[in-house]
Amino acid sequence: MRLTTRKVIAAFLSSIAVFTPSSLAQLDGDDTIKSVPLRTHSLLQPYLDQDLQSRWFDWGGDTIIRADQYIRLTSDRQNQAGWLWSRLPLTATNWEIEWEFKIHGQGNLFGDGMALWITKQRAISGPVFGSTDNFEGLGIFIDTYKNNRPGVVFPYVSAMLGDGQTSYDHAHDGKATELAGCSARGIRGASIPTKAKLTYFQENYLQLDLQYKNQDQWVQCFNVQNVTLPQVAYLGFSAHCGELSDNHDLITVHSKNLYSANPNRPGPGRSGKPRKSTKPPKGWNGESESSGGWGWFLLKFIVFAIVCAGGYIGWVAYRTQKRNSRF
Numbered sequence: 001m002r003l004t005t006r007k008v009i010a011a012f013l014s015s016i017a018v019f020t021p022s023s024l025a026q027l028d029g030d031d032t033i034k035s036v037p038l039r040t041h042s043l044l045q046p047y048l049d050q051d052l053q054s055r056w057f058d059w060g061g062d063t064i065i066r067a068d069q070y071i072r073l074t075s076d077r078q079n080q081a082g083w084l085w086s087r088l089p090l091t092a093t094n095w096e097i098e099w100e101f102k103i104h105g106q107g108n109l110f111g112d113g114m115a116l117w118i119t120k121q122r123a124i125s126g127p128v129f130g131s132t133d134n135f136e137g138l139g140i141f142i143d144t145y146k147n148n149r150p151g152v153v154f155p156y157v158s159a160m161l162g163d164g165q166t167s168y169d170h171a172h173d174g175k176a177t178e179l180a181g182c183s184a185r186g187i188r189g190a191s192i193p194t195k196a197k198l199t200y201f202q203e204n205y206l207q208l209d210l211q212y213k214n215q216d217q218w219v220q221c222f223n224v225q226n227v228t229l230p231q232v233a234y235l236g237f238s239a240h241c242g243e244l245s246d247n248h249d250l251i252t253v254h255s256k257n258l259y260s261a262n263p264n265r266p267g268p269g270r271s272g273k274p275r276k277s278t279k280p281p282k283g284w285n286g287e288s289e290s291s292g293g294w295g296w297f298l299l300k301f302i303v304f305a306i307v308c309a310g311g312y313i314g315w316v317a318y319r320t321q322k323r324n325s326r327f
């Protein structure tokens with residue numbers, strides 16, 4: 001009985017831990033937007049638990065995990081391809097994903113690049129930077145090898161919204177299907193940690209910022225208005241090498257659920273254009289909209305958890321006593 005009770009209390013504490021006040025960080029430059037970390041879509045060293053498993057992610061292909069350093073999607077060898085996918089879909093209405101990566105290798109010629117995915121499909125190997133073609137949802141490609149795009153500086157970072165039928169055209173580096181993109185000379189083999197930050201406000205905008213020139217200096221790659229992604233989509237990362245190769249390493253992933261602390265107050269979006277009111281994250285009962293709502297919600301949640309735990313312990317004790325008195 002003691003073990004069961006301990007398990008119940010541990011489960012409550014672990015669920016409460018996700019909603020600590022310190023996690024309610026504010027996004028830079030906009031005090032009406034709050035964030036809550038999404039543990040289910042984040043990755044940190046050592047990546048694996050004591051059973052050498054990951055609770056929230058699957059990986060495959062040539063992916064190698066070195067627990068103290070990186071998740072290597074491809075090694076610097078020919079014809080490598082690897083992937084890593086979230087097990088749960090990303091159901092948040094608005095979110096931010098910041099990931100640190102490192103693209104490096106021995107060769108003077110190198111390729112092909114790596115991708116981030118927010119798609120209905122998951123964990124299917126394929127020809128688009130190591131993942132399946134004809135995907136439905138978003139692909140962000142860090143393309144290090146110029147196949148054929150005259151006048152464009154590489155590495156080139158681009159986004160594509162797949163409809164489930166259209167193919168990505170490697171031969172022209174995805175030019176025909178490009179939603180937005182930017183050149184990022186120096187993002188491969190940079191001397192500082194290279195990072196990308198993708199921000200999505202449903203039916204409003206999708207923005208990608210990059211950090212590769214100097215530490216803590218973010219450069220906006222693109223901001224696209226009126227983007228709608230699939231309601232249920234998985235987060236994935238993949239990479240691919242052909243004749244030319246590189247190490248494509250994923251170092252960390254920090255995902256956050258974004259919501260407006262005051263949805264009635266129209267404020268400028270990151271693009272400087274008016275932003276529509278944003279809904280609180282799915283599953284919240286609207287408490288976050290009132291002033292001081294989070295503290296009050298947290299308090300109520302803790303009280304509720306304690307009452308439930310107390311009730312359960314009492315019930316188990318009562319049952320045990322009754323059973324003992326029977327014999």
Ligand SMILES: [Ca+2]
Nearest residue numbers: 143145147173
């Ligand atoms: Ca290419």
